[in-house]
Amino acid sequence: MTSNKTVMFPLFILMVLAGCGGSGGGSGSPGPPVVGPPVIGNNVLTITVNGSLCSDNPSYLNEPCVSVTICSPGSTNCQTIDDILLDTGSYGLRIFNQAVTVPLTQVTSGSGLLAECVQFGDGSSMWGPVQMANVILGNEPAVQIPIHVVDQGFGTPSTLCTSPNSRPDTSPFEANYNGILGVGPFAQDSGQYFSCSGAASGSPCTATTPNAKVINPVAALPVGGDNNGVIVQLPSVPADGAGSASGSLILGIGTQTNNTVPSGVTAYGVDQVAEFTTIFNSTQYASFIDTGSNGLFFPSPSATQLPSCPTPNTVWFCPPAANGFSASATNTGASGSPSGIVNFLIGNADNLFNTSNLVFGELGGKAVNIFDWGLPFFFGRSVFVGIDGTSSSLGTGPYWAY
Amino acid sequence: MKVKVCVVSAGLGLMAAALGVVQQAWATLGGSADSVATDRKALSAVQRATTVKPGYTVQEIISDATHVREYVSLEGIVFAIAWNGFMPPDLTKLLGSYAAEYQQALQNTPRQTGVRHQHVQGKRVIVEKWGHMRNLQGRAYVPVLVPSGVSLDDIK
Structure with missing residues (x-):
């Protein structure tokens, strides 16, 4: 609880100074931390x-x-x-x-x-x-x-x-x-x-043309070790969010007893710019899966059912329906297969931010012409990232798998 | 169709020269289609395809780091620019006379940490960026120059 308060205080100050819409305006105290296994x-x-x-x-x-x-x-x-x-x-x-x-x-x-x-x-x-x-x-x-x-x-x-x-x-x-x-x-x-x-x-x-480039440290792990990718494991988050969440970044895929690939995981190959495709609202978008994006970002299919929030939270969606905006999309590997459906829910960001929570699984906002599966995609999943040119039981990288 | 557009834009260029209109060194967005060639030189790029669409053409110029698409109206005016690639192009060159306005608007736009999208609205120009490392994308357009009937969804 103390650590949450220390985070919230500077965040609030920053938001006032920068005028950036975001969060933390709520009056209640944040929900308890959500902890993965x-x-x-x-x-x-x-x-x-x-x-x-x-x-x-x-x-x-x-x-x-x-x-x-x-x-x-x-x-x-x-x-x-x-x-x-x-x-x-x-x-x-x-x-x-x-x-x-x-x-x-x-x-x-x-x-x-x-x-x-x-x-x-x-x-x-x-x-x-x-x-x-x-x-x-x-x-x-x-x-x-x-x-x-x-x-x-x-x-x-x-x-x-x-x-x-x-x-x-x-x-x-x-x-x-x-x-x-x-x-x-x-x-x-x-x-x-x-x-x-x-x-x-x-x-x-x-x-200049460099003789040494900055490299993904996982790819630099010893060959035959855990250099073929990572697994991002984060727990599910309650609908109205949590104060914080914790999980694991596991190095290697199928290289140790703690990173074996369970049945039911599907690998989706990506192209040379790390993208595959997502069909949403009958439109095909280039797409990617990204812990560094803090929401699901995609073009809204409906200005009435999934509008952006009013100022100051215009980067986020504020669906008017009480249960939020429920949707599904189909991801397809860059080579044209396999395909799989992902169901997701977008909540009303203004309402979510009223909770004083910082971690949300139902947060989304508009994008121009891509489908960005940001951090909410990871909650309640194990997401496998297969590095280019390496192999595991899921195939040869580059791929995403979940 | 391609030939016709080239003739029209060359004609405008000649007219501008004849009237003594001073072209910006990197006049592009809002400039005449001639500036596409200037951009190509500025970006050390090669010109690839010209695509003819209803009401406008798209001229694509390609370098190692980025693909730039310039949207040219039937009147020969660049009304929008879009890009994607390993690194974005030098916008100070591509935005031409709108670069200063963009810089000021950028300074007045608070950063949204965590959101991999940036929307900057100047008085006349809108510049948006999105994407991720290996495919950084963006577009710049001047709403009043966009021909009627052209959807913003087509600028990408």
Whole structure:
């Protein structure tokens, strides 16, 4: 209860300052935490949706957090960092420089220093150097890999990582997390790399082809170990939400006794941009499954049955029906098969936000021409993410399975 | 149909030159169809397909990092731009005379953390972004320039 209050307070302040519609305006106290079954093993990271692992910074609705350990390369000089956003929609580990206390080794590029610019779907971006770190996930063996240290003061940021091309994240407080752990179904990210003549702010940077790219740390686990993907397991959430929820990120698929594939799980292959298709309202959309999106986002099929909420919550849906908006969609693998139906419910966001809860399974909002199965899709499911070029009993990645 | 549009846009370009109309260096959104070629150079891209639709054409230019589609009215005016790819294009070049307006509107638009969608409404231009790493998408359009009968759903 105490931890919920500490999260709520800064969130409320932030909302007043930024005027962003969202949550937490309710008068009641948040519902009790929802806790998934414990999973034991060296390949398990606890996920808290809001809750304790998100408490370093202000939080937003449906924010899944994990904790990651990084060390100076080849050493035991390590730190564990909480409030890392779990993101199946990106690839690689990115941590704000303000959160890094152990020395890391800068990756060079020709005679310069390697830096990267990445953008995200919300128009935000991250800029900063690429540095080598020993990364430890759960109690897995440390892997020495390039990570992205987010630092807008490093060199001269690419114009793609400055306004108005994007909204650069400059601090954990602003982003609401200390970093991002990208564990989507590919090993490599898709940012642009630069060689900077120096680390000092203002040092020139030019586009380059890197000799080392930021990599999904799961893909870097030892071959024959748990490097073929992850399972995201989160519990069901009550209709009017919960104050927080916790579950597990299990590394590897069918590689240990705690990550075997139960019967009834279907794998859906994805294309080279990690998308499959969703047919909804007789329309086919490119789609993806993403812990880093905090709602289900799709074009509304009806302005009367599923309208957006009035100001200030216009990004969310506010269906007028007392029982919310009930719908189904059909997901199909990128190759054209298999297909499976997903039923879902969208609640009235204004009513949900009146509860003082932060975690909602029935939260949705409008999108332009995609179907984004965000975090609510994960509640009450085990979702398997198969990494490109690796195999399991579910097939060869890249795939989603559930 | 393709030929006709090319003739019309070339004609407008000549007319603009003859009248001494100064073209923006990167005039694109709101500019004449000629600026598609300027964009192609600015983005180090190659021009791919031109698709003829009722009431407008779509010119696609492709680079390693992104696909850009420019929506051109029968009068030869770029009324919308859409993109998708590994990295979004440099909007300061593509938005032309609307870039400053967009920058100001962006500063006045609060960030919605967690929502992988951004909607920025300027006085005249609307810029939206969505998607995820490996396929970052967006579109920019000027509502008063969108030809009647063209649905916003077609701009994607």
